[in-house]
Amino acid sequence: MIAFLSPLYLLAAAAAAVPLLIHLLRRRIGTRVDFPAVRYLARAEREHSRKLRLRNLLLMLLRVAAVLAVVMAAGRPVLRVEGSGHAPTAVAIVFDNSLSTTAIDGDRPVLERLRDRARSVARLSGTDDRIWVVTADGTVYGGGRAAVFDAIERVEPLAFAGDPPRALAAAAALVGQSGLPEREVILLTDGQATTWAEPVTLGDVRIRAWIPGDSAPSNRGVVAAAAVPPRWTPRGAVRARMLTRDSATYRITMDGRTLARGTAARDEEITVRAAPPERGWTAGAVELEPDEMLGDNVRYYAAWIGAAPSVTVHPAAGEFVRTAVEALAEAERIAIGGPIQIVPADEAARLPALLLAPRDPVRIGAANRTLERLNVPWRFGAARRDTASVIASGDSAETGALGSGERIRVALRYPLSSTAPASAETLATAGGSPWIVRGDGYVLVGSPLVPEATTLPIRAAFVPWLAEVVSRALASEGDVLAALPGDRVSRPAGADALELSDGTRSPISGDSVTIPRRAGVYFFLRGEERVGAVVANPEPGESELGRLDPGSLRARLRARDALVETDVREHLGQVFDSAPRRAIGMPLLVLAIALLLAESAIAGTRRTGTA
Amino acid sequence: MARPDLLDPATLASLGGIEIVARWIVDGFLTGLHRSPRKGFSVEFAEHRPYQSGDDLRYIDWKIAARLDRWVVKQYEEETNLRATIVLDVSRSMDWSGAPTRLTKLAYAERLCAALALLFLRQHDAVGLIRFDDRVRTSVPPRSRSRHWRRLVAALDDPGAARATHAPEALEAAGRLISRRGMIVLVSDLLLDPEPVLAVLRGMRRAGHQVTVLHVMDPAERELPQAADAIFVDPESGDEIPATVADVRAAYRATVAEAIAEWRTALTSIGAAYEVVETDAPFGVPLRRAFALRQRLA
Numbered sequence: 041m042i043a044f045l046s047p048l049y050l051l052a053a054a055a056a057a058v059p060l061l062i063h064l065l066r067r068r069i070g071t072r073v074d075f076p077a078v079r080y081l082a083r084a085e086r087e088h089s090r091k092l093r094l095r096n097l098l099l100m101l102l103r104v105a106a107v108l109a110v111v112m113a114a115g116r117p118v119l120r121v122e123g124s125g126h127a128p129t130a131v132a133i134v135f136d137n138s139l140s141t142t143a144i145d146g147d148r149p150v151l152e153r154l155r156d157r158a159r160s161v162a163r164l165s166g167t168d169d170r171i172w173v174v175t176a177d178g179t180v181y182g183g184g185r186a187a188v189f190d191a192i193e194r195v196e197p198l199a200f201a202g203d204p205p206r207a208l209a210a211a212a213a214l215v216g217q218s219g220l221p222e223r224e225v226i227l228l229t230d231g232q233a234t235t236w237a238e239p240v241t242l243g244d245v246r247i248r249a250w251i252p253g254d255s256a257p258s259n260r261g262v263v264a265a266a267a268v269p270p271r272w273t274p275r276g277a278v279r280a281r282m283l284t285r286d287s288a289t290y291r292i293t294m295d296g297r298t299l300a301r302g303t304a305a306r307d308e309e310i311t312v313r314a315a316p317p318e319r320g321w322t323a324g325a326v327e328l329e330p331d332e333m334l335g336d337n338v339r340y341y342a343a344w345i346g347a348a349p350s351v352t353v354h355p356a357a358g359e360f361v362r363t364a365v366e367a368l369a370e371a372e373r374i375a376i377g378g379p380i381q382i383v384p385a386d387e388a389a390r391l392p393a394l395l396l397a398p399r400d401p402v403r404i405g406a407a408n409r410t411l412e413r414l415n416v417p418w419r420f421g422a423a424r425r426d427t428a429s430v431i432a433s434g435d436s437a438e439t440g441a442l443g444s445g446e447r448i449r450v451a452l453r454y455p456l457s458s459t460a461p462a463s464a465e466t467l468a469t470a471g472g473s474p475w476i477v478r479g480d481g482y483v484l485v486g487s488p489l490v491p492e493a494t495t496l497p498i499r500a501a502f503v504p505w506l507a508e509v510v511s512r513a514l515a516s517e518g519d520v521l522a523a524l525p526g527d528r529v530s531r532p533a534g535a536d537a538l539e540l541s542d543g544t545r546s547p548i549s550g551d552s553v554t555i556p557r558r559a560g561v562y563f564f565l566r567g568e569e570r571v572g573a574v575v576a577n578p579e580p581g582e583s584e585l586g587r588l589d590p591g592s593l594r595a596r597l598r599a600r601d602a603l604v605e606t607d608v609r610e611h612l613g614q615v616f617d618s619a620p621r622r623a624i625g626m627p628l629l630v631l632a633i634a635l636l637l638a639e640s641a642i643a644g645t646r647r648t649g650t651a
Numbered sequence: 652m653a654r655p656d657l658l659d660p661a662t663l664a665s666l667g668g669i670e671i672v673a674r675w676i677v678d679g680f681l682t683g684l685h686r687s688p689r690k691g692f693s694v695e696f697a698e699h700r701p702y703q704s705g706d707d708l709r710y711i712d713w714k715i716a717a718r719l720d721r722w723v724v725k726q727y728e729e730e731t732n733l734r735a736t737i738v739l740d741v742s743r744s745m746d747w748s749g750a751p752t753r754l755t756k757l758a759y760a761e762r763l764c765a766a767l768a769l770l771f772l773r774q775h776d777a778v779g780l781i782r783f784d785d786r787v788r789t790s791v792p793p794r795s796r797s798r799h800w801r802r803l804v805a806a807l808d809d810p811g812a813a814r815a816t817h818a819p820e821a822l823e824a825a826g827r828l829i830s831r832r833g834m835i836v837l838v839s840d841l842l843l844d845p846e847p848v849l850a851v852l853r854g855m856r857r858a859g860h861q862v863t864v865l866h867v868m869d870p871a872e873r874e875l876p877q878a879a880d881a882i883f884v885d886p887e888s889g890d891e892i893p894a895t896v897a898d899v900r901a902a903y904r905a906t907v908a909e910a911i912a913e914w915r916t917a918l919t920s921i922g923a924a925y926e927v928v929e930t931d932a933p934f935g936v937p938l939r940r941a942f943a944l945r946q947r948l949a
Contacts, residue, residue, distance in 0.1 A: 071881050076744035076842055077872040078885035080906050081892045081899065088902035096898060 043614060045116035045601060053111045059103035095642065102639040109632035113625040126616040128168035130218030132211035133158050135195055136204045136229035138176040139582045142197045143257050143333040150252060151197050154228040157250050157611070158192045161226050164616050170218050174211040176202030177526065199335060199525040199559045200578040204229055205240045212242040212599070224248060226615055231588045234581035242599040248614045251593060253606030260284040261336030261583030265326040267343030270520045271511040273372050274345045275315040280326040283583045294324035319346050321570040323561035336583040342520045342561045342573035349515040350378015357382050357396055358490045360497035364506050373507050380514045384488065385410055385420070391481035392514040397454045399488045404454060418477055418484050420454035427451055428471035450475065452493040456486045480533040483513050518564065518572030525576040526557040532572045535564035660934060661754050664762060676766040676934045677773065699723040733776040733834060734793045736825040737764050740818065740839030742784040744887045748930070749871020756867045759930040760838045761807045763865070766934055767836065767941055768803045779828050780806055783821030792828050818843055822851040832859040836941060840867050841914060842887070853921045862923035865937050866914060869930050873907050875900050
């Protein structure tokens, strides 16, 4: 059986038509030549026509065969030598168990087809081989054939995409470090286009990939769901978007009860407003009817429901701050007169507070002393009156408001400097120095919020930013985090446990916590009180099941020798490619030379005979 | 100076007209025989002369050699006992050359005929000329006077080169010009049907005439010219044959060889002499063949 490592070169086989066309058209071209002995020429053709035809046919066949031999050699053919076994090989099977492989393709999930392929490949391994299985989340299984067979049977689908390209690169590195001269990575994947969007550089290793040859099943999925805003006072909304080819019936639940039902049009973003009776942190979901892939038919969200955070604005905070707070209070997003302070730092008496730089530079010293007294690990620097642009950092809701719209500029600022490493999160910088920082119970701004110092108070983003700061950064109820199943997230201040879906507590130690590998809503607990939530949902792109064709996937696999196959037998014939497959490019080139020599000999014999 | 009969025909032809070139050829040819151009080797004894290197040993007088211990050669008075007619093919196929550096077959043949006629006249033979293509164009009866040669040379300029070749009629006319046993020299490229020609020649042989056929060929007719794919057109008949030279060269060469062999066999079988003359060969070569035949006949 012959396979080609560079099959695109076989397109050049069309060149074989050239000698054929010349053979067929040769009598139709030429110039007119006066020649009196035409009677001899006619007699020669008449008497030798059979011999001439045979010779021309032979020459044409030799030329066509030579062209085909060269073209086949360019296609890098390899010939499998049956029954000769293979050299000891380091093989890693990359088993794509991402969420998309749970889609039913035909009568069973793609994952099961991949499992069959993995079993077949593992059976071909010998005792001298080293073999591993690497799943889409980067987990490596090894330790011999038995362990690998066991791992193949135990692999479960992920609730998220994982990172198959990264797993592939890890597998290439794994076999590269094996010490064996023959190294091969078997990629078994559904070929999802969103997964393999970028090229993967794999180095000096053979890649033998298999993907389903049929088109992907159609899929509906919830690709976005969120409580807007995350803190309902007590009114709020659920915003969601579905991936669907046509309309889809959805259901929005909160704490297990139905909040709304409806039908969403294709690519429609739906918003359902509600004022539920629940209070505190509550989980909800947006659901679609089951289809070929169940994992994306539900998408979770979390909301805190209760009274609006109550704010007291210090008179020295400025007119713009006061007006913004009044507007938010009118919209019932916040209340006035409560414990959260908005105050120049030199006037602050307690936390939580939004601390502003004082308007008068002579008050900086007093402000820094107040910060020290409140255990805020930041200090104001010397006044800078140069104009600087504000650059938001991080991806929190507070910084999101800063980064949208027209760029915010600062004319007066006091660069913030930390007195303790990693003491807080920088939300924005100006002139290269921290400008807004956030810590436990405070948000500190390096300028007074007046138009003379910064354009922030006169931007449209100011009121939403202020609402986010008050409700998420300063309110004691905590925040909601978005994550992938299995992610590690930062532990909120004071949280000592994670409440799982079944209501059990999972204690937390350290600054971060790994959330479960299932999609859902998990709450941070301080004692028995919920102090925040993390919502784990799969990547929206995982709902798009469209597949790459073998050529496109192969183009993304930057390896010494990569083949992508859709046929099961062909794929099995390509794995463990070391010994039983022999490159026959050179013999084909020798054959081509021999054919050309034979052609020259026949043509030359004729010429010599007439000389 | 090199002997003109051995020079390249095209080079020699470029040096003068037919008359001058023919004289050079014949003078050179006779010099090459190491004999006096004025004396022949006929049957009437004339005198003795000392032997010179190259003289035919048959004419050494061995009796005198034994008596005087020196070699002398017997010389004879020439006789005019031969009537020859040269039959020249002037059809269009003769007016062709395979290379610009070569004479056309017709130009070569005209110079050869002029030289041949002069040679015969120098031997006091009577020489006539017939030119033909699709019909007899020129008919000059045989005469032995030396002035007759100028007439023959002038007749070579008559019109010709028609789109056909009818040799039998011309040959029959030649036979009628020779009343008694004589010699007929046919100079042609023989691109014609053999059977009628052979039938006439057979009759001439039965009538006692000696027949010589000089088959004029351009070298490019024996070996196809180097061309890729071409349509070969017969200038005489207009027939066209498309061919790829590389494919048919060998077959063509074999066919020409077969045709020559057929002519040779057929002519030999009726007692006629046959010689292939290529237009790049010096004139001395065909001249020697024709002269040898004349000598046997004389």
